[in-house]
Structures are given as C-alpha cells and as structure tokens.
Amino acid sequence: MKKILNLLIFCLSISLFSQKNLAVTYKTSIANLETNAILIASKTHSMYEEGIEFKEREMNEFEPNSFTIGGWDHMRIFQNLKEPEVLKIQMFKNEDRFSYVDKDYYISDTIPKLNWEFINHHEEIEILGYKCKEARLKFRGSEFKAYYTTEIPTTFGPWKFHGLPGLILRVSSVDNPKIYWEVEEIIYPYEEAKIADVSAMNFNLSMKEYIQNFDDLVEKRGRAFAARMGSSYQSIPKNMRRQMTRERKYEWETW
Template sequence: MKNLLYIFILLYASTLYSQKKGLIYYGFIDAIGTGNAKGPDSNAYMVFNKEKSYYVTAKDSLEKTENIDKQTTYSNDDEKSASIHLGMKVSRIGDQVFYNTKKNTIWSNFLRGNQVFVNEIATKIDWKISNETKKIGNFTCKKATALFRGRNYTAWFTSEIPVPFGPWKLNGLPGLILEAYDSEKNVFWYFKSVEYPSNTREPISNIRNIKGNKATYLSIPEFEKYCREEIQQSYEKMIIISKQHPGIVPVKGKLKDHFIEIIGKNE
C-alpha cells in the first residue's frame, strides 16, 4: 500500500511539473523586404509548459488602434528598397504557432489576404551553441546559430528556464529563447518580460480559429506551392498595373522577400 501511495505521489508531482506554466512577452519586428530590423513592431507572447508551447503575434487585441491604422514607410540602409505599410497587419486570431513535443507536431497559421493554416512534423533544428554570453533582462543567455527554413538565425537562450521553446517555430535549445533574428534582420524577436512559473489562465492548446470558420491545413509541400503561386499572382498583377502606369517596373520577388519561411529553392 505504501509503495502504491509513493508511486501515486511521484506521478502527481511529475504531472504538476509538466503542467508548470510560463508566459513570455516579445516584441516582433517584421522587416521582410527592407531588413535591418526596419519594419512594423508588433507585440507577441508565448505560453508554455514542459511539453507544449503556444505563440501568437499580429493579433488586434495586442495592439493600440492608432498603431494598427498608422501608415509608415521603411527603407533599408542604402535606400534602394522600401516597404510601405498602410497599417499594421493584424487579425482577430493573430498569427499563431502551437508546438507539441510529445507528438512532434507544429500547427500554425498566418494572415495573407485570408488565413493560411499549416500542419507539419517539427523539424529538428541543427543549432550550434557557442560560449558567447550576454545578459538579457535578469537572465544570462548563451548564443546559438542555425540555418532554418532558408534563413541563418541567431538565438539567445537561457538555461535558467529549461524548456526547448522560442518565438514562432524556433525551438530545440536547452533553454527558453529570449531573443532571435536572422542574419539580415528581416525578422527580429526581442525580449520584453517573462513570468515563470506563471498563474496565467491562457490555455496551451491548438491554434484558435474564428468561430464558425473551417480551417483547411496545408502540408509543407502544399504550403510551398501556395507561396510560389502567391508570388506569381502578385507579379502578374504588377504587369497589368505597369501597362497603365509606364513608370512602374514589375519585379517578380523571391520567397525571402514575401515570407518568413523559405521552403525549397529561393528563386
């Protein structure tokens, strides 16, 4: 009887440990098209435990109305390219990523005209951890680098919060990622604050959808096809516009100029 009680206590303690929640707030700069972390700066957060994480950004309830409607132009350092934003990209559900380590699956969505939903087996990221450290907030962080989905990423993680999660789809390090960016800073996540453990009631469950809407999930090959078709359609629209406005020169953009993920060849 004592042995059974001991086993029950161990199982209960293990369950509580795995359910111990954390909540981290990030800033996310989307500088795709200009680089150098020059782009709309959105709020983001991630709630997590030992087994799962739920990340969201570009959600209207996270932003002030004046920032959502603000029109801004961002140029790169040599001013050879610019990105005009007629307002911050937001939706009711936001851009989301749900990662389940036990099932090794990632469910995600993002807004591009309509909501695009993707389901995939989690990719093992080949991180190279260096001895370089820096302080972020009150945490000592180590530097790690990796090539993931066509971009070279740098991540700063802390083993003081020993979970393998980070913003968006960045994961697999022996500690929580507090800051991350690609080599050209087309995407940049920076640390704001963290609660660990946290009493948040935010559920760590699959991505949300608008009530009554049905989501069709794309596989990774289907997602790549979707991205290429989107770029081709944009290019064809530019050709039509250029015929009406001779000063406009249509340019077919590359995947890296339109999407965070570069799947397949970036031609």
C-alpha cells in the same frame, strides 16, 4: 505591456493544462515593422502568437512582395513536444490591402530538425536579469543567433525556434538585422496562463501547399497590376522576393 499580456491570455483561453505555465512577451520585427508577440508554454505544449497589436508603420518602409509566413500578419503557432518538428499554424485573414493572407489558413508545417550550434567561447550576457548563453542556427536559407537561459527550464522559444536547454530570450537574423525577437516580459511560473486546445482544428494544408498558393497569388496580383498599368509583367525570382523574409528557401525547393 502587462495589460496586453493579460488580454491576450484571456483571448487564448480555450482549454487548460493543469501544470504551472510560462508567459513571455516579445517585440519582433521584420523589414522595419515591429509588432508584439506572446509565448504561452506548459511543460509539453506551447502556443506562440504575433501580429495582434501593430506599431505605426510607414508604407514605404517595406515591400509587400517580400512577405510570407511570419511577417506582419496575425498568426498562431502551436507545438507539442511529442512531435516537436510538426508545427500547427493558424493564419488569420487580413483585410490590409498589402496582405497576401486572403482567408484563414490552417497549416501543418513539418520543419527540418533544428541543429543548434552552441557557442561556448563567448562570455555569458544578461537579459532581464537572466544569464544567457549563445547558440546559432541555419534554418530554411537563413542564419540566426539566439540567446537562451537555463535558469528557466523549457525547450520552447518564439516563432518556430525550440530545442535549446532553456528559454530563448533573444533571436536575431545574421543575414538581416531588421529581423529579430527581443523579450520584454517574463512571468514564470504563471498559473493563470492558458493554452488553446487545437485537437478539434483541421490543419489540412501543408506548408508546401501554402507557399505554392502564396506564390501563385503573388504572380496573379503582379500580372493584374501590370495590366492596369499597361506594362508587361516580369516575375520576381523567389530568391529576390524572399530577401527580407525569415524563411528564404524551403527544403523542397531546388533553385
């Protein structure tokens, strides 16, 4: 795991923030599929990346129509605490025949404010030697349970999670136990960690536009498959298609 961490950090070295940084590796899962993820954070910026090294999967363990942002595709999420609700997402083209990421995407995702509920009646648990408290969050149609430690003073966490008074070590979906993030290694402080400078990248696609493009591609492929099979096409409702995803319903959707 340490070799993986060092390799990822090297690959992500575009420019440096001068202060001591934090490096965290996670194991994350969606629909029985596990992959490695890494969080690099300074005092004010963070970069989360997942989908680089995949563990062996069985194709019958998941349905390709169930995936959208944050599945098994290679992605990076950048955050700046000056605008904590504006996430810059870099999605990389995936040649896997099940993937719906048909090209590189640069997405600007303005997410709803994360209103964490602090769970104070539970006893603290210990993760990797750190005492952790529990918090819960309802986010885009899903509910999540998180454990964070105030022993590492950062507001960042894996994926799109942030805003707790300490590093987030574990997150799991209350709705789907197959969706989770589990810390594997923490190096803090870590002076060698480097964070990419995204100021020159053009994140010109909104999340709403990306999801609309994604849904259109799903429909197009579904119709083409039905035509090849000589059968009629029946569209899968979005609420059913996203049952296994992290984000089930977006704030602009009214269904």
